[in-house]
Amino acid sequence: MGGALNHSGLENAYWGLMVVTYPFISGLVAGSFVVSSLSHVFHQRRFDALAPLAVLTSLALLIAAPLTVLGDSRQPSNFLELLTRDHLPYSPLSTFIVIWLTYIALMLVELYVAFRVTNARIGEGDGWWARLHRGLALGHRNTSERAARKDRKILFGLSCAGIVLAFLFHGYIGFVFGATKARALWATPLMPVLFIVSAMVSGIALMWLVHFLATRYVGRRPDRQVASGLLSYLMLFLLLDLFLDALDLLTSAVPEYAQGSAYYGFSHLLLHGPFTFSYLGVQLGIGVVLPLALWLVPVVRRSWPGGAVMTLAALVGVYAMRWNVVLGGQAESKVSSNTVVTTSVPLTGFDSVQTVLGVFAVALLLFLLLAWLFPWGQAHEAMSASPSSSDPAVFPGTGVGALGPMPAPAPGESPVSGGGDA
Amino acid sequence: MRGEQSRRSALKAFGAVGIAGAVSLLGARLRGLGAVARATMSKNAPARLAGKTVGRPKGAGATSAAAAEALYKLSPGWAAWTQPGLNVRDGWSEPDEWMPAIENSHGLPYTHNTFSRFEAPGKLAHHWAMVIDLRKCIGCQSCVVACKSENNVPVGVYRTWVQVIEVGQWDRDPEGDGPVVLEGGTYEPSVRRFSLPRLCNHCDDPPCVEVCPVKATFKRDDGLVLIDYPKCIGCGYCIQACPYDARFFNPIQQTADKCTFCVHLIDRGLLPACVTSCVARARVFGDLNDPDSEVATLLAAHATERLDISAGTHPQVFYINLDGDMVDAATAFNTIYPYAAGTNTNQYDELTGRVLLQAPTGGEGGVP
Ligand code: SF4
Numbered sequence: 001m002g003g004a005l006n007h008s009g010l011e012n013a014y015w016g017l018m019v020v021t022y023p024f025i026s027g028l029v030a031g032s033f034v035v036s037s038l039s040h041v042f043h044q045r046r047f048d049a050l051a052p053l054a055v056l057t058s059l060a061l062l063i064a065a066p067l068t069v070l071g072d073s074r075q076p077s078n079f080l081e082l083l084t085r086d087h088l089p090y091s092p093l094s095t096f097i098v099i100w101l102t103y104i105a106l107m108l109v110e111l112y113v114a115f116r117v118t119n120a121r122i123g124e125g126d127g128w129w130a131r132l133h134r135g136l137a138l139g140h141r142n143t144s145e146r147a148a149r150k151d152r153k154i155l156f157g158l159s160c161a162g163i164v165l166a167f168l169f170h171g172y173i174g175f176v177f178g179a180t181k182a183r184a185l186w187a188t189p190l191m192p193v194l195f196i197v198s199a200m201v202s203g204i205a206l207m208w209l210v211h212f213l214a215t216r217y218v219g220r221r222p223d224r225q226v227a228s229g230l231l232s233y234l235m236l237f238l239l240l241d242l243f244l245d246a247l248d249l250l251t252s253a254v255p256e257y258a259q260g261s262a263y264y265g266f267s268h269l270l271l272h273g274p275f276t277f278s279y280l281g282v283q284l285g286i287g288v289v290l291p292l293a294l295w296l297v298p299v300v301r302r303s304w305p306g307g308a309v310m311t312l313a314a315l316v317g318v319y320a321m322r323w324n325v326v327l328g329g330q331a332e333s334k335v336s337s338n339t340v341v342t343t344s345v346p347l348t349g350f351d352s353v354q355t356v357l358g359v360f361a362v363a364l365l366l367f368l369l370l371a372w373l374f375p376w377g378q379a380h381e382a383m384s385a386s387p388s389s390s391d392p393a394v395f396p397g398t399g400v401g402a403l404g405p406m407p408a409p410a411p412g413e414s415p416v417s418g419g420g421d422a
Numbered sequence: 423m424r425g426e427q428s429r430r431s432a433l434k435a436f437g438a439v440g441i442a443g444a445v446s447l448l449g450a451r452l453r454g455l456g457a458v459a460r461a462t463m464s465k466n467a468p469a470r471l472a473g474k475t476v477g478r479p480k481g482a483g484a485t486s487a488a489a490a491e492a493l494y495k496l497s498p499g500w501a502a503w504t505q506p507g508l509n510v511r512d513g514w515s516e517p518d519e520w521m522p523a524i525e526n527s528h529g530l531p532y533t534h535n536t537f538s539r540f541e542a543p544g545k546l547a548h549h550w551a552m553v554i555d556l557r558k559c560i561g562c563q564s565c566v567v568a569c570k571s572e573n574n575v576p577v578g579v580y581r582t583w584v585q586v587i588e589v590g591q592w593d594r595d596p597e598g599d600g601p602v603v604l605e606g607g608t609y610e611p612s613v614r615r616f617s618l619p620r621l622c623n624h625c626d627d628p629p630c631v632e633v634c635p636v637k638a639t640f641k642r643d644d645g646l647v648l649i650d651y652p653k654c655i656g657c658g659y660c661i662q663a664c665p666y667d668a669r670f671f672n673p674i675q676q677t678a679d680k681c682t683f684c685v686h687l688i689d690r691g692l693l694p695a696c697v698t699s700c701v702a703r704a705r706v707f708g709d710l711n712d713p714d715s716e717v718a719t720l721l722a723a724h725a726t727e728r729l730d731i732s733a734g735t736h737p738q739v740f741y742i743n744l745d746g747d748m749v750d751a752a753t754a755f756n757t758i759y760p761y762a763a764g765t766n767t768n769q770y771d772e773l774t775g776r777v778l779l780q781a782p783t784g785g786e787g788g789v790p
């Protein structure tokens with residue numbers, strides 16, 4: 001059926017892979033942000049080391065997220081209209097611009113505060129790397145314990161507001177679908193909740209992988225406590241997800257309980273139809289049941305490969321959930337009975353696999369840039385209440401902080417040598 | 423340090439992947455890139471490109487014809503408002519001139535969001551509506567053609583279409599000499615066929631208006647639901663939100679599009695093209711605020727039905743003699759075949775034999 005731009009026929013699934021990816025990425029944003037707040041807000045000390053990394057991940061994805069919708073829109077040049085038109089609060093989609101801009105602003109402040117002391121310490125040296133970090137600290141020079149304590153207080157407040165925004169950011173996307181009464185498979189008040197819960201699942205799974213890869217990357221062993229803690233949270237949200245899926249099935253897949261069109265869509269598309277594999281097999285089987293089952297086996301649960309399989313499976317399952325919602329919802333015809341609106345995903349060009357990979361690559365690039373600039377390894381050290389009590393095996397005070405400065409700094413000055421106490 | 427070297431090469435590799443991906447993304451949307459840059463200019467760029475004087479030059483836009491041209495060259499695939507070739511020749515070029523005329527030529531009070539809160543309906547000049555008498559419709563499709571021609575509707579999309587519907591069922595013929603031969607035996611029809619003209623219902627509570635994030639779609643106080651095309655960002659949300667599938671992406675303009683009740687005609691006291699062309703006078707258009715109008719008298723004299731009223735959209739297209747099962751077509755399970763199913767549905771595939779040759783029931787739908 002050609003590229004997504006070449007639709008023909010009365011009914012078309014106009015929203016393609018980019019719109020599948022948008023809620024996926026924004027779910028990762030929300031989920032990883034909540035992971036960072038485990039330490040900032042809920043004072044779960046074992047996640048302290050993870051928090052700076054989670055902030056960086058969340059910000060990189062937050063910047064990349066709107067690229068998907070911008071790429072999907074037919075008139076991206078008109079995007080400024082989002083800022084100038086009087087549309088609030090009527091359109092669920094329009095709340096995007098408000099929530100996203102607020103969220104970006106908050107994340108930038110959070111980034112600044114979370115790394116202020118570390119940046120100031122690095123700024124004490126000289127050379128361009130130090131000058132750069134003096135700039136990133138906006139001239140802040142105080143690296144005392146008092147200053148760090150103050151920053152923690154600010155972070156607490158910011159993260160509290162951030163959790164609300166993360167939920168709003170992802171909840172509104174669920175509402176975009178939930179509010180569309182024309183699509184029988186979308187129009188359920190469960191939608192925002194389903195989206196938020198699966199966002200938590202994907203964000204936690206992603207942070208597990210990021211933690212694993214990033215610590216391995218800087219030559220350190222990933223922290224077992226962090227990993228098993230994240231896995232337990234993952235299981236909690238998977239169970240919640242399972243519960244919501246069961247609710248969804250009960251209210252949509254039982255003809256006696258469901259609206260006619262919702263039942264029709266559920267049974268002809270998701271349960272016995274083109275989406276059966278991606279719904280039962282991938283979304284529920286691989287995404288929910290498999291990690292839950294693996295987790296029950298202690299050997300698997302404690303092993304690194306086991307954890308990697310569980311988290312990857314959860315991520316794949318969440319992507320499949322977005323796939324089934326966005327493409328599955330559009331496959332049900334609005335005006336013709338007994339009809340499946342067929343769709344296909346082009347490999348290249350508009351709304352294609354290529355553009356989606358491009359968005360992920362942009363997110364990766366942003367993450368690498370941020371992780372290079374912001375020494376996440378030391379940030380935890382600088383922010384922790386009593387540096388001596390932190391697990392020295394994870395991030396020793398003198399350890400390599402960020403992913404390592406790529407362009408080597410001037411000889412004789414390690415870009416991370418400012419990590420010691422002032 | 424053992425890891426140092428490999429770490430750097432890994433980082434470089436990741437960075438390369440990232441940059442390659444970014445380039446690929448932007449490449450795939452090159453025209454979008456050009457268009458984003460163009461966003462800083464006024465909407466009059468095409469007219470300027472065509473060497474015309476533009477009414478209200480805005481800021482930097484007034485001196486940017488050369489820049490606009492350069493940007494246009496940068497984004498050759500952009501087939502939309504800012505493509506001068508299309509716009510100027512088709513008379514689409516100067517939104518500043520024709521939009522006010524189309525939007526509100528009679529100076530009616532118009533608002534974007536007060537569609538459900540008419541202050542004093544009696545004082546409004548008009549409330550346009552259509553009544554379609556299905557007893558008279560012969561399914562000739564001339565309204566579809568007239569609409570296409572009047573509104574320059576591109577190939578492949580329709581502002582109005584006439585669905586041909588068979589209700590009933592096909593019975594298995596035990597003797598084996600039914601007219602339709604399928605794998606499982608032969609079948610006899612026990613069906614009834616009728617036509618169902620469809621178009622935008624210009625709903626009084628239109629979800630399409632409510633969801634538009636830039637309020638490009640709006641409801642005029644005389645009842646028309648219209649689109650301010652130059653404002654549309656092409657998100658497609660209104661298309662998803664319309665329960666009647668009355669909207670589509672105009673493949674030339676690259677914006678949402680749909681029936682306007684021929685606003686350019688009715689604002690000049692003429693009838694919509696589909697009404698004028700209807701050979702059976704099945705389509706009747708008029709003003710519900712005028713009790714003597716034909717639509718008002720038809721509504722008073724007949725039992726009428728509207729499509730999908732359970733959606734709560736208050737459609738302003740009324741049908742006489744509509745089959746009750748067809749009110750909500752998507753759940754009308756006993757329809758044998760709606761001919762207007764569209765070329766990208768399993769129905770079409772079945773009709774053309776593609777499904778029979780491949781999988782039993784459109785099994786390939788949805789998954790690439
Ligand atoms: S029929 Fe669809 S496009 Fe027309 S006003 Fe109603 S919801 Fe909007």
Ligand code: SF4
Pocket residue numbers: 633634635636637638639649653654655656657658659660661677678
């Ligand atoms: S496609 Fe255009 S008219 Fe439709 S909701 Fe989006 S911006 Fe509004």
